[in-house]
Amino acid sequence: MSLKISKLSQAVVTALLVLALAGCTQWRYDLGDHLTHVNLDKLQQGMPLSEVLDIFGPPQRISASPSGYLLAWEHWQVDEDSLGIRLGALGADILSLDWGKARIRGEFLLVTFDREHHLSGSTVSEWDNLAGGGQGIQPFIGVVSMVDIDDLVRSMPQNSWGATSLQELPRALNTQSSPLSGQSGMEQRGTPASIGQKSLELR
Amino acid sequence: MKIQIRPVIVAALCAMLLSGCVQYDSKRGVEVKWQSVITEQLQKGTSTRGEVLALLGPPSQIISLDEESVLYYLFERTKGNGYILILYNRFTVDARYDRAVFFFDDNDILRDYSTHIHEPEDK
Numbered sequence: 001m002s003l004k005i006s007k008l009s010q011a012v013v014t015a016l017l018v019l020a021l022a023g024c025t026q027w028r029y030d031l032g033d034h035l036t037h038v039n040l041d042k043l044q045q046g047m048p049l050s051e052v053l054d055i056f057g058p059p060q061r062i063s064a065s066p067s068g069y070l071l072a073w074e075h076w077q078v079d080e081d082s083l084g085i086r087l088g089a090l091g092a093d094i095l096s097l098d099w100g101k102a103r104i105r106g107e108f109l110l111v112t113f114d115r116e117h118h119l120s121g122s123t124v125s126e127w128d129n130l131a132g133g134g135q136g137i138q139p140f141i142g143v144v145s146m147v148d149i150d151d152l153v154r155s156m157p158q159n160s161w162g163a164t165s166l167q168e169l170p171r172a173l174n175t176q177s178s179p180l181s182g183q184s185g186m187e188q189r190g191t192p193a194s195i196g197q198k199s200l201e202l203r
Numbered sequence: 204m205k206i207q208i209r210p211v212i213v214a215a216l217c218a219m220l221l222s223g224c225v226q227y228d229s230k231r232g233v234e235v236k237w238q239s240v241i242t243e244q245l246q247k248g249t250s251t252r253g254e255v256l257a258l259l260g261p262p263s264q265i266i267s268l269d270e271e272s273v274l275y276y277l278f279e280r281t282k283g284n285g286y287i288l289i290l291y292n293r294f295t296v297d298a299r300y301d302r303a304v305f306f307f308d309d310n311d312i313l314r315d316y317s318t319h320i321h322e323p324e325d326k
Contacts, residue, residue, distance in 0.1 A: 009207040025292040032300060033321070049306065050247075053317035058304040062275055064268040115268070117306070117315065156300065158263040158277040159231045182266040182275070 022085040029078040029153050032060060035107045040124055049117035056109070060156065063179070063186045068114040070186055076106040078131070078152050100146030101133030108188055131190075152190045158182075170202035177201070224286040225294070232278035233263050237303040237318040245313060252311040259303070270309030277302050280321070 039055050052071070059071035082100035105128040112121040134146045157180035164175045177197060179187040187196065236259045245255065252272065256262075259276060266273040278301040285294030303318040 006207055009211065012211060023289060023292060026294070028293070028295040029298070030296070031298040050315045053304070053315060057319040058275075058302040058317045060300055060302070062264075062266060062273065062304060064266050064273070069268065069273075153296070153298075155231055156277055156279055158275060159279060161264040182264050182273075 022083070024081070024083045026082075027078075027080040027149075029076070029080075029149075031076040031078070031153065032074055034075050035073055035109055035124070040109065043111065043119065043122045045119060045121075047119040049113050049119070052111060052113075052119060059111075061186045063182045063184065065112070065185060068112060068117075068120065071111045071113070072186060073109045074107065074188070076104065076152065076189060078149055079103045080147050080149055082147055096138050097136075098138065098146050099133075099135040102131040102147045102149050104129065104131045104152060104190075154189065174201040222286075222288045224284070226284040228283065229281040230278070231281075232301075233260065233276050235278045235301050235320060236260065237276060237301075238320065239318075242303075242316070242318055245316065247313055247315065250313040252305075252307045252313070255305050255313065255316075271314075272307045272311070274305045274307075275302070276304070 035056075042055055043052070049069075056073050060074050061070075061072040063070045080100070080102045082098065084099070085097040107124065107126050109124045110122065111119060114120045131149060131152065132147065134144075136144060136146060138144065161180070161182065164178060164181060165172060167175075175181055177184045178201065179185050179191075179197060184197065187198070191198070193199065193201075241258055244250075244258065252274070255274060259274075262274040263277040264275040266275065279298060280301065281296060281298040283294060283296040285292065299321040301320045304316060305313060306315040308314045
């Protein structure tokens with residue numbers, strides 16, 4: 001009887017240790033304010049810029065364009081979930097099991113204005129989908145991250161506007177044509193650098 | 204009948220010692236000076252770019268379209284908190300943007316402007 005209980009307690013301790021080696025981590029990002037649908041219906045062709053600003057407030061992104069201005073408002077929610085089991089503490093440092101996924105929800109309103117500051121076009125998009133994920137068994141050290149959302153949760157480009165001109169050449173030459181400068185269009189979070197005008201940047 | 208309880212207690216204590224919570228915030232951008240008491244001094248059609256710069260200081264971004272110009276001010280406030288329970292960890296990060304934008308014509312006269320300061324929901 002004593003032997004049975006002893007084995008039972010050892011099994012419990014082992015199970016607890018294994019559980020302690022597994023971990024589930026969740027990150028929740030909420031960037032910006034929701035766009036109100038009632039306000040979206042108010043947008044009309046030819047509307048003055050001042051009226052649009054009264055409705056939506058200052059945009060989060062702005063850029064000059066050859067025909068006028070581009071203004072954008074956005075709201076992002078990014079969820080990242082990951083689960084990992086490390087066996088290193090049990091002396092099996094050769095193995096880790098990982099799983100992760102990310103989900104994004106968002107709204108993006110783009111409004112264009114002509115040189116007379118009248119609304120010339122608008123478009124809005126909403127999305128709710130998976131942003132990627134994966135699972136893996138990695139020996140010795142974890143080399144690959146199962147989820148990568150860094151490009152979706154970066155600080156706004158306005159915070160580094162002045163610094164872009166102070167980069168070393170040839171990067172500083174990108175400044176005028178960069179979508180982050182406010183002079184040559186704009187881009188949404190998470191836009192790959194290998195497409196669009198950023199693909200032409202000097203590095 | 205002797206139960207080996209000590210390893211269980213040790214494991215539980217270890218789990219408790221390794222748990223924790225975090226709270227942090229991050230602030231980026233220019234100082235928020237576009238409260239209504241200040242922007243009330245501005246008038247469309249008469250205020251100049253110099254007056255705006257004198258009131259609000261250097262902007263986060265300057266945009267030009269031919270002779271027109273835009274001053275954009277941004278203050279980014281990020282708050283994060285989370286708890287670490289080893290088995291389950293959760294972090295939430297909320298970013299809000301206080302911002303102001305001013306459009307000037309080719310004579311540097313204020314043409315349009317708008318400001319926004321985020322009000323916390325628990326206020």
